[in-house]
Structure formats: structure tokens, C-alpha cells
Amino acid sequence: xxxxxxxxxxxxxxxxxxxxxxxxxxxxxxxxxxxxxxxxxxxxxxxxxxxxxxxxxxxxxxxxxxxxxxxxxxxxxxxxxxxxxxxxxxxxxxxxxxxxxxxxxxxxxxxxxxxxxxxxxxxxxxxxxxxxxxxxxxxxxxxxxxxxxxxxxxxxxxxxxxxxxxxxxxxxxxxxxxxxxxxxxxxxxxxxxxxxxxxxxxxxxxxxxxxxxxxxxxxxxxxxxxxxxxxxxxxxxxxxx
Numbered sequence: 459x460x461x462x463x464x465x466x467x468x469x470x471x472x473x474x475x476x477x478x479x480x481x482x483x484x485x486x487x488x489x490x491x492x493x494x495x496x497x498x499x500x501x502x503x504x505x506x507x508x509x510x511x512x513x514x515x516x517x518x519x520x521x522x523x524x525x526x527x528x529x530x531x532x533x534x535x536x537x538x539x540x541x542x543x544x545x546x547x548x549x550x551x552x553x554x555x556x557x558x559x560x561x562x563x564x565x566x567x568x569x570x571x572x573x574x575x576x577x578x579x580x581x582x583x584x585x586x587x588x589x590x591x592x593x594x595x596x597x598x599x600x601x602x603x604x605x606x607x608x609x610x611x612x613x614x615x616x617x618x619x620x621x622x623x624x625x626x627x628x629x630x631x632x633x634x635x636x637x638x639x640x641x642x643x644x645x646x647x648x649x650x651x652x653x654x655x656x657x658x659x660x661x662x663x664x665x666x667x668x669x670x671x672x673x674x675x676x677x678x679x680x681x682x683x684x685x686x687x688x689x690x691x692x693x694x695x696x697x698x699x
Contacts, residue, residue, distance in 0.1 A: 503530040507538055551575075553638065553665050575640065590628065591655065594644055597630065597696045598637070602658045606634075606694045610658055615671040615686035618662040622694045634694040639665040639681045641695060642674035649676060660684075661691045 497505075497514055504510035554560050554573025562571050589604040590597045599606025605627055613621060618636060625634040637645060642663055649655045657676035665672040666683070673684040676693075684690070 499530045499532070499535065503535050503538065506535065553640075555640070575638070591648070592698065593648055594641070595698050596637075596641070597628075597698060598645055599693045599695070600655050602656045602691070602693075607658075608692050610691065612689035613662070613692055614689060615662050615684075616668055618690070618692045619664065622692065625694060627694075630696060634696045636662055636664040636692065637674075637695045639663045639672045639674055642676065642681070643679070645693075645695075646674070646676055646679040658691045661693050 497512055501510070501512060501514075505512050551571050551574045554571075554575055556574050556576050558573045559570050560573065562568060589600050589606055591600050592598075601607065602610045605625075608621060622634050622636045623632070626632050627634060642661070645655075649657060659677055660673045660675045663672045663674050663681070665681075668686045670683050671686045672681050673690060674681045
């Protein structure tokens with residue numbers, strides 16, 4: 459009886475070995491297929507930061523050497539992207555031209571956004587009254603020493619917005635406000651061909667918020683982020699309609 463048992467166990471063990479042998483190779487059945495290649499982290503970083511063309515081999519390839527010291531980590535890519543974009547607020551869409559896509563990295567507004575700002579056509583200025591000019595469907599304060607520029611006084615950003623919205627002037631009532639940075643671009647282009655419009659320097663715009671308010675230099679025709687507590691010049695505009 460013992461001999462029969464030994465024979466049965468031996469046969470079962472041999473069958474198990476055969477099962478392992480006929481299971482097949484665990485190695486890949488062939489070379490990688492075309493199109494299976496991947497971008498390197500360095501290639502992605504260069505593309506996102508400087509526009510370098512993305513390149514990839516036709517199929518996935520084993521690394522030839524270990525990554526060098528210039529290889530970018532996912533953290534380095536993320537930090538570089540975040541620092542390259544202005545941290546926009548939930549109101550940023552109102553400061554970007556209507557229909558124009560832009561990318562926001564601010565939590566809560568992350569991703570591709572679309573601007574809603576309606577940009578008036580390039581204006582042909584028409585002078586009216588001693589203190590305003592009509593430009594792009596707006597009344598624009600002309601003289602830096604006039605009431606529409608607070609008599610050339612300077613104000614902080616929050617106080618400037620409050621002053622503009624509370625102004626009642628020229629028998630037109632309220633509705634006055636600070637121009638946006640884009641509107642200041644039109645005003646500045648008009649100023650260069652019409653010396654009747656005098657300027658003092660940098661003016662507060664309605665663009666931005668108390669954390670990142672935007673200044674517009676009416677002498678150099680350029681905009682910049684500033685500190686809302688700085689004292690800067692003001693100028694109002696008002697829609698004609």
C-alpha cells in the first residue's frame with residue numbers, strides 16, 4: 459500500500475512541474491508597438507515654459523542611462539507653471555476680452571476660462587465741453603486739473619473707486635467710474651495725437667482688486683500691478699448710453 463501511495467504522489471508532482479513548464483514565457487511577446495512612446499518630464503517642462511516642440515520616439519524605449527541632474531520632477535513642473543501665471547480671481551473673466559480663452563491657476567477658478575469684457579472698436583475721438591472727450595462711446599475726463607481728475611489729487615485704490623462711483627458731474631449725474639486697463643490703452647493712443655489731453659503720470663484703473671490693482675502709465679502707455687495703498691492719480695469715464 460505504501461508503494462502505491464508513493465507512486466501516486468510522484469505522478470502528481472511531475473504533473474505540477476509540467477503545468478509550470480507549459481504556462482509560457484512571461485516576457486513580452488514582441489517589441490513595443492508604434493505610437494506607444496512617451497514624452498520625458500524634461501520635454502514637457504520645456505514645452506510648457508518655453509514652447510519647445512514635443513518630441514517622442516515611435517515606440518516606448520527602455521532608458522539607456524539613468525536620469526541626469528537636469529531631469530524635472532512633477533513638483534518642479536507644477537511650481538514653475540504656477541509662478542508663470544497671474545493668480546486670477548473669480549472676477550478675472552470681466553477683465554479679459556470677450557471670447558478670449560485664458561488659463562487660471564487659482565483654486566476654485568482653476569482651468570481654462572473665457573473672458574467676457576466687451577472691447578469697444580478703435581475710436582475716433584470727438585472733443586466736447588472743456589473737460590471731456592468722447593471716445594469709444596464714453597465721456598473721458600480730459601484735464602488733469604479738472605473735476606474729472608479730482609483736481610490732480612492722488613488717492614488710494616479703494617478710495618479712488620469710491621470717489622469715481624460717487625461723482626456727479628457736468629449735469630450728467632452719476633455713472634462715472636475708473637477706466638479699465640484696456641480702456642486706458644485707447645485713451646493713451648488718443649492722447650499721443652491730441653495734446654489737449656494733459657496727463658500727470660500713472661493712474662488707477664478699475665482692473666484687478668485690492669490685492670492686485672492695476673496702474674496705467676499715461677505717459678509711457680503701459681500697465682503694471684501695484685499696491686492698493688499707494689497714492690496715485692485718478693481719471694473718470696462714463697458711458698454715453
